[in-house]
Amino acid sequence: xxxxxxxxxxxxxxxxxxxxxxxxxxxxxxxxxxxxxxxxxxxxxxxxxxxxxxxxxxxxxxxxxxxxxxxxxxxxxxxxxxxxxxxxxxxxxxxxxxxxxxxxxxxxxxxxxxxxxxxxxxxxxxxxxxxxxxxxxxxxxxxxxxxxxxxxxxxxxxxxxxxxxxxxxxxxxxxxxxxxxxxxxxxxxxxxxxxxxxxxxxxxxxxxxxxxxxxxxxxxxxxxxxxx
Numbered sequence: 746x747x748x749x750x751x752x753x754x755x756x757x758x759x760x761x762x763x764x765x766x767x768x769x770x771x772x773x774x775x776x777x778x779x780x781x782x783x784x785x786x787x788x789x790x791x792x793x794x795x796x797x798x799x800x801x802x803x804x805x806x807x808x809x810x811x812x813x814x815x816x817x818x819x820x821x822x823x824x825x826x827x828x829x830x831x832x833x834x835x836x837x838x839x840x841x842x843x844x845x846x847x848x849x850x851x852x853x854x855x856x857x858x859x860x861x862x863x864x865x866x867x868x869x870x871x872x873x874x875x876x877x878x879x880x881x882x883x884x885x886x887x888x889x890x891x892x893x894x895x896x897x898x899x900x901x902x903x904x905x906x907x908x909x910x911x912x913x914x915x916x917x918x919x920x921x922x923x924x925x926x927x928x929x930x931x932x933x934x935x936x937x938x939x940x941x942x943x944x945x946x947x948x949x950x951x952x953x954x955x956x957x958x959x960x961x962x963x964x965x966x967x968x969x970x971x972x973x
Contacts, residue, residue: 748954781933784933786923786931787930787931787932788928788929788930788931789922789929789930791884793880793884793885795856795878795879795883795885796860796861796878796881796882797861797876797878797879798861798865798876804885804929805929807852807854808852808922808929809852811847811850811851811852812923812924812925813850813851813852813921813922813923814851814852814854814921814922814924815846815851815852815853815854815919815920815921815922816854816855816856816889816922817832817839817853817854817855817918817943818855818856818857818886818889818915818916818918818919818920819832819836819855819856819857819877819917820832820857820891820913820915820917821857821864821867822857822859822892822914822915823860823863823881825859825863825915827969828857828859828867828871828969829915829917830967830968830969830972831917831967832917833871833969834944834946834970835940836871836875837871837970838944838946839875839943840873840874840875843874843875843876852876853875853876854875854877854878855876855877855878856878856885856886857877857879857880857886858879858880858881858886858892858915859879859881860879860881861878861879864877864878864879870971871969871970890903890904890918890934891904891915891918891936892915892916893913893914893915893916895914898912898913898914904916904937905936905937906936916937917936917937917940918934918935918936919933919934919936919940920934921933
């Protein structure tokens with residue numbers, strides 16, 4: 746790795762200039778957060794039933810007594826041998842943090858199309874405690890834009906609010922819901938690189954000299970935590 750070498754004073758001047766832009770980004774992020782909260786809520790009229798450790802449960806049941814629900818669409822298809830390495834890295838980070846969300850009136854669960862038995866086995870292998878449900882047999886992942894049929898993969902479909910020609914069968918996303926007066930509402934969704942804001946490993950790597958160590962957008966170094 747080669748890089749510019751300078752004095753402390755040169756570094757400090759450059760760092761202060763960068764800080765001004767970082768502060769701009771922080772203020773803009775605060776503004777965007779407010780705009781997210783102001784998005785209209787859409788009542789969820791379709792009935793979705795998930796396989797869970799407690800038996801079949803409807804979407805409204807996943808709130809677990811709270812008024813806010815975050816569903817992370819974990820990439821794990823019915824015919825996959827294991828969950829996505831990138832999703833697994835995120836799971837390592839958030840697994841211990843769900844208790845803090847719960848105490849701020851928000852429940853976080855993972856949802857995948859893999860059958861529940863596969864999910865339970867992989868979850869045990871990884872040592873996670875976060876809630877994880879199977880949407881196998883339902884339209885949930887398809888309706889919220891993270892799973893795609895063979896026909897959609899061939900002809901293209903909408904992902905991240907735009908039409909994409911080439912798609913995998915499973916892609917990452919986060920869907921957010923609110924429960925009010927017994928009605929579940931869809932309030933927010935994000936996909937693709939928008940997901941990075943909930944993955945602290947990327948944020949930390951973005952502050953290192955090498956960064957994410959990507960080659961054409963691919964991170965060849967990434968493994969599941971028991972595969973390094």
